[in-house]
Amino acid sequence: MARDADVAVVGAGIVGLAIAWEAARAGRSVVVIDPEPGSGATFAAAGMLAPVSELHYQEEDLLGLTLASAALYPEFIAPLAAAGVASGFRPTGTLVVGADAADRQALADLRQLQLRHGRGVEPLGLRQVRGQEPMLGPQLSCASSIEQDHQVDPRILAAGLQAALAGSATGKGRDGWLLRDRAARLLHADPSDASSAVTGVGLAGGTAVRAGEVVLANGLGAAGIGGLPEGLRLPLRPVHGDILRLRVPAPLRPLLTATVRGLVRGLPVYLVPREDGTVVLGATQREDGSAEVSAGGVYQLLRDAQVLVPAVAELELGEATARARPGTPDNAPLLGRVAAGGTCVPGLILATGFFRHGVLLAPAAARICRLLMGGRGDPGWDRFRPDRFSPSLIEKSLM
Template identity: 35%
Template sequence: MTDHPDVAIVGAGIVGLTLAWRCAQRGLTVAVFHDELPGTSSAAAPGMLSPVSEGDFPDPLLLQFAEDARRRWPGFAAELADGTGLDLGYSTTGILLVAHDSADHDRVSRMYNFRDGSGGVCDPLDARGLRAREPLLAADCVGGGYVTDDHYVDAQRVVAALRVAVRSLGVRIVDRRVRSLDELSAGAVVVAAGAWSGDLLSSPVTPVKGQVVLLHDPSGRQGIRHGIRGVVGGEPVYLADRPGGFTVVAATMEHAGFDAQPTDAGTGSLLRKATALVPTLAHHNVVAATAGLRPDTPDHLPLMGGVPARPGIFACTGHYRHGVLLAPLVADRMTALIVDGVDDIPAAFAPGRFDMAVLTTGSTKEGSSA
């Protein structure tokens, strides 16, 4: 590895590492710059791969992009697991949508209607059908649906596997903070620093905090069989099983700047909703409460592509709540652009839709890279 790699990537989350892997597979020399700051999104992501059951796609184009990404996940997961010998915690058991009461069911039903014609399949279930698939659900859950093709993965295991994969191809991971793009010398520089990308790109990328609680059942009994997207009191909650009796609970959304500290209120809200859906979780131990900072943009669409007025500088950020899901497709499209000059990225994701012509050339704020 030289001091002037073919590609320098700022950010070693799941998006940055997947891009580094693909570029290295094409024979490029790659350096990844990373600073393990509190709130790194991939370190806390629950790992839902669920465009059909996800209710937060602001644009049909992004929904289609997400469904294309989901279709790549089985092959991507198999390639990464086979290449590293590591278990990714990839589950294909499907996702259950669960409404706790009748008002919640109205909201879930509207989600189904929004998905009509999108290419995803959601089978409606009544209360009995739900509990036939998930016996641990509370008796008062009124109904929902089952999405066969929506999956989930242990995002933290994926990141660990990607680190092994990129290092095996000679990618250099540099543990230091990048405060200005002027520090980097490379054929192409890609900003994939998540919520910390805004300063480096002079772009409106802002953090949205999401809290996560990890529970453990010391009895070792059978946990939930599926990933669950529930609605309780009009609010969402996500549940996913992990090996060894662990359960991940997630879904808060807070605009709190770069404050990545979990709060008692956030943890309490997640536990209240989780136990309303799966009462046995009330007897599990709280192992950890963490928070991740999702990179959002004003229109909630990603920033992907070349940066105006800066040849060789690329944006790959703003994936909001969908970074884990989108990573394989994002990496393939960005690699094609960087290596082959083929731009097959939706025009709606272009960095030029915001004023990014003037980039930061001096020091950025403390904690501006991930």
């Protein structure tokens, strides 16, 4: 039996849930399709809302979107708080530290890049920073503070969004908004023409969802959906990362009050303190194809974290997780409608390829998708078009 909805969202990670929540708040009926909601990159993510400290060379085009999305977070989570639903948001700042002289120079170069883009980074004396965070180690070479970089717990936020969708007027009961199945193919107004309007999603279980808008927000899985417009190339690659969750014994609490991001012999490492007395330690970045936790990655994280915070050696290892993040050639998302035959394919929106920025960009992605559903767009989003790596489609759209 087919289901009907205004919007079908494929993928129940943070991005997909945020898009579904935004659409539901706009009064649209929503169905989310995912066999294991919240179990992918969202489950592993540390949840740093860090547009400034996450700024990388050759990714400056992303800064406007990441800053805008970070600014949207308080507004985005306000309805959850009003309903008594936890979001895991914490307005704690971020300390950026370096271990040796080379790390100090690398962070100084990065600070110049940040300043060129109008982002203030406050240098701190080492005595001052240890006054704020007494557990920091004695070997640090430099420190700075970024007050506008905050954090959210993605697991709590994902659970909160699911609860909000289940309780919304468009949720149709506790599980009415969610189909625990795998999306197999897009359905089209003309089944023989993959560039015709998308009218729904066919599921692996044999049923279908008919919808006026279909949003593919299922990360790496988006490229494998059947019925994509002919010529559309989605160059998504899996970038695996190892991440640890450590329990802080009561005598050491609070281990940290702010997120600490550091460079140790040129390798990045971060520690994100949670309210429940745990610390998230991450994250490696590898493209070796292995989906399992890497012993070398775990060793590297623990080794480097102890340079920044020696007491890490006294923490309890609670969890080691590895997940794949969907990367693109330019590390920017595939976000928007797809052009085919010179016009956009009606009923189809893509929201994938967020790499390490999925949690940070969720509110902006949700807002952009809502505006697109309402027939509104912005030329500023064109740099993130999902068909930008599809030369044949681009040529047709320019004809």
